[in-house]
Amino acid sequence: MKKSIHITLFIWFSVSSLFGQWNTDRITLIGRNALANEDYVLAIQYFNQVIKVKPYLAEPYMFRAIAKISLDDYVGAEQDCNIAIERSPFIPQAFYTRGFARKKLGKYKDAIQDFDKALEFSPENTIIVINRAEAKERNKDYEGAIKDLNYFSKLNPKEKSIDYEIGRIRLSQNDTVAAIKAFDKFIEVDTISPLGYSVRALLKMQKKDEDGAFSDYNEAIKRKSEYEGDYINRGILNVKRNRFNQALSDYNEAIRLDPKNILAYYNRGLLRANLGDNNNAIGDLDKVVNADSTNYEARLQKAYLELQVGDLAAAEKDFKVILNKYPFFVPAYYGMAEAIEKSGRRSEAQRIKALAFEIETNKDFYKKKQTLVAKNQMAQKIQQKKETPNKNNLTDKFSTQINTSAKENKYGEGIRGNIQDNISNLEIEKDFVLTYYRKTDDLRRTNTYHPTISRYNSKQLLLSSLKATNREIELVPDVLNKHFESINTLSVEISKNPSNADFYFARAMDFALVQDFTSAIDDLSKAVSIRPDFTLAYFMRANLRNKLIKFKQTSVSNNLTETKSVTTKLPLDIRESYKADYEMIMADLNRTIELAPDFSFAYFNKGNLLYTLKNYNESLKAYNKAISIDPDFAEAYFNCGITNIQLNDASNANLHLSKAGELGIYQAYSILKTLQK
Template sequence: MTGKAQFNTDRLLMVGQSALYYEDYVLSIQYFNQVISAKPYLYEPWFYRGLAKFYLDDYQGAENDCTEALDRNPFVVSVYELRGLCRIRQDNFAGAVKDYDKALKYDPENRNLWHNRVLCHIQQKEYDVALAQIDTMLTRWSKNAKVYAMQAEVYMLQKDTTKAVVALDKSIAIDPYDGSLWSQKAIISMARHQWKESDEYLSKAIHLMPKRVDCYVNRAIARFNLNNLRGTMADYDTALDLDPNNFLAHYNRGLLRAQVGDDNQAILDFDFVLNLEPNNLMALFNRALLLENTGNIRGAIRDYTKIIAEFPNFWFGLQHRADCYRKLGMSKQAELDEFRIFKAQMNKRLGIQPRLSKKQMRKRSDLDIEKYNQLAVEDVQEVEHEYQSDYRGRVQNRKASLDYLPMFVLAMQKDVERMNATTAFDQRVDDFNRNEGGTRQLYVTRQLRTLDEAATNRYFALIDSVADTIDKCHDAKQKAALLLIRAVAYSDTQNNEAAIDDLTAVVQLDSTQTLAYWQRAVCQARLNAFNASQGTDISMKTANVLSDLSEAIENNPSAILYYNRGNVYVQRKDYLHAIEDYSKAIEMDSHLAEAYYNRGIARLALKQQAQAVADLSKAGELGLYAAYSIIKQNRK
């Protein structure tokens, strides 16, 4: 009994890790909860549950679980690393430094820990400490571009731009393909008003990081100062395509549109700014001027009045409101405004509204209403920190991911990923549901849904219920059907090993049951993907997947089975056999969009550009619109 309990706990832990790998975080927490209940003295379930909470953005809960794990085993570096990241997310940089200090005692050569600790010191403005640690890092990793980049950032924060440029040049010499380095160099050039160099550096940064909004906003400023208004406008347009709520892009584009006479579009930009910041008087005054120009006099008066209430001595605003009153025939109100101006500026003439100045820009926090016509820039150009860790992204991203769509799998839930494509259908599944499934129906999907706590509990109850029925069943055919249903429920809850055990039992009872071979192949493939992420050699297990699919095809061929086997071939980089299987799938079902899509990707691997584009185009036509993005990325 002790041995069985140990085995069950180990399996639960592994199943929880598998669910974690497939982003089923709530489900994985349920498994780790069971292990913690059975063996609360183990550190692993606490750590993995903390990791699941981290991916769910529950940083406090994740930190608490990491603390529990360290109480049980204080020598595990990865737990300190994760808790450090949790503390960083909560702006507890001092606590993170303590974790990294402790972890480095056990793993002094861990570069990620050194990197993150320096960034925490930078956040705490402990620049001398950061520089000292960077010097130590440079003695160990003199060819690491990111270390020089951090050194440059510290020098920038200390206002020593000369040393910052030297450090950045060293970093770029090592890694000229890191866009963030060019962005940092551009920030220094902008501070020095070296606009031509700023434009050049930011163009390189954008080429390497085409989705970074701040690079487009900064390049727009540089291009404006180079009198490249067309390029400036294009950069603001792109920035707003990437981030429709970007304040600076809307505000500055509004000013540019006003300058070129596109008043109505400029009003839309300032409307958006005022929706974001209703009390932004700069935007309010610019909108008032535009409303006056476009004939919305009452709207202009409304905006001018709000500004004058805040700045009663803003003569330029008073003059414009007076002009608006006169246009409406409200002479008394106009005279009151004009008298205030005359009384305060008896010997001054009002100037004409100046054009945008290329030499003047205001900080975003500058509330001087006289600077209403100056482009706004961020108060501080901050470098975006990138903390180094295996846990920064999703778990799967620790290994290179393929662009191929996954296999079709049996599930006890409807497909939610194929809304734009034809519904996956298999005659054998339909026959099983009508003849043997009863109230428990099976579906065909290629993407399992993540389960919330309530759904997880329903699945566990279903598994227990089916298990009771299996124990009482003596009919071989009925028992095989029940085992298949329980196996599908196990696979839905990421318990692929238990599913494989049940499916093996089904095959022993009925060697012609194609659905069992199909599902066992998919479960083994999913298990292989998880094991590969842990560094396990899966070549033999992949052969088992191929064998099961071949057996299923021999028993009862179908488009979905050929498609699935094609996926196994592409994982082995056997593209010719993969294309052959995808082609057979298409022959059997000409509307199977996934087969066209994956065949297109396989043909790209073989440099068959024209055939690949034709396949991807067909996949897009059938509803897989992501195919058009692949075509665009690979267009010659």
């Protein structure tokens, strides 16, 4: 989930030129709107305009810093915060924002100072406390980090993960006794999580307390651990107890959880070899060496097994690879000689045996004999790195982090090869909207034509032709300027003819494209009051009301908070707090359907709204209605698949996702692969 820093502040002032009678408060508000909708480049353009008019204000620099952080421009964000703090040293958000940027830049000492200053203004702000704890840990002030974690726990006593984080930091200090105590406490506090048992088991395993480790791994797995290392390590312990079937089951589960885990394949291959299942053992070891060609232990075991099953060419090839790396490793010479001799090349085999004997009898002359010992390797749960922070830090869970991964693949990127191996989130396709601009997609076959839209375009009343899409594009400054100018022009026309519904609709389009949703909704309401059968106005108003809800959900005024990306899985209290808004959206969609019963996009958006409200069965009905109107509605098939997953209906989920992939939504294949494991 993508998070960003968002602060609500109101500063009233006027602007001129392009923005006409709009004031800087309005521009700042729209910039914040763009921030909430993750339109960071556009947000920066708005804040630039405010800075141009009144460069002495602090807040626009701070807001622009937030946008830059969201674009991973931490250097620029720090500079903007410096200016903001110069202009007003009493804004805690500016110190926090600069501290966040400095932390990302590795300036941990400076970041800590900024967080200290921010906490002077807001001493109980848990977000700042957690960020300071992370900065202290990365600055190797482990005691200071633990002190902050304890303070966080005091402020938020319901949080159960603090003892785990303290234990992890104690490990960074090589204090395993204190670490185990912390993990013991974590287990007492959180009896459901497998995490504490999992980490404690690893520590016990490292201390040779195999009985204690085995017991803890059992407890972790009983709590449905999804960490493959737990199963690998318990498998190792089961092997030592001669419980081979249980060990094999553990390795199988580890591979199910992580099909690319070469350690699980390696240990399973060794176990299968010991059980006489040579062919399957070779298959496992082959996966290991294909994934890691430098794993010579696995290659040696594979070569010996190939000798046993009679695959002499493969065995010879593997022994040669080993000897290229370790030219004085005598067992590989004898193994290759055996493979060559069995293939009928006896004289060549004799020469290789003679060379092996020479190396063995003249050890002082040749390099010291290389040895490879195939043995079980222990899965490491916690990796201590001197410079790189642990990815499972508490701040990753609680603080305002920026997700730097791309949100979507573009056509031509990431669609070749094994695309099913790509990671896709279990999220439905977005609502369809009306706009002048859309991303091109040569893959999807959804029909975006509708007579209602076409008829309206034929009147040539708008700045450009309307298009239906759920793939909006970010507008460049020149295009935005055109819409600002259009707003001013239409405002003049409306003042002359206030009963023209088309003028209000046209201006609403411009307002929507510059992210001023409130003004757009006002104009659409005026349009439908003048023309009660204005189908497209109802549909567009539903879209904008939904966008406005998302903006409200990501904006909290007068306090430093996280801005969380709105997902389709909303807590019940959030859904209830916007109950009236959702009812208005539903009313607009139903009115659209009443006026245009074959408007498939309205049914699709209705399905999305019902999905958001977790009314999955009714959501399916709406998606299926859209499909009945347009049998090639790829997005509706995809969303049906996701909805069926929520309903635990694997059969229908497979069918719908398969159809969605067929119709061009290639992300469906990675979900299908996961679903079918």
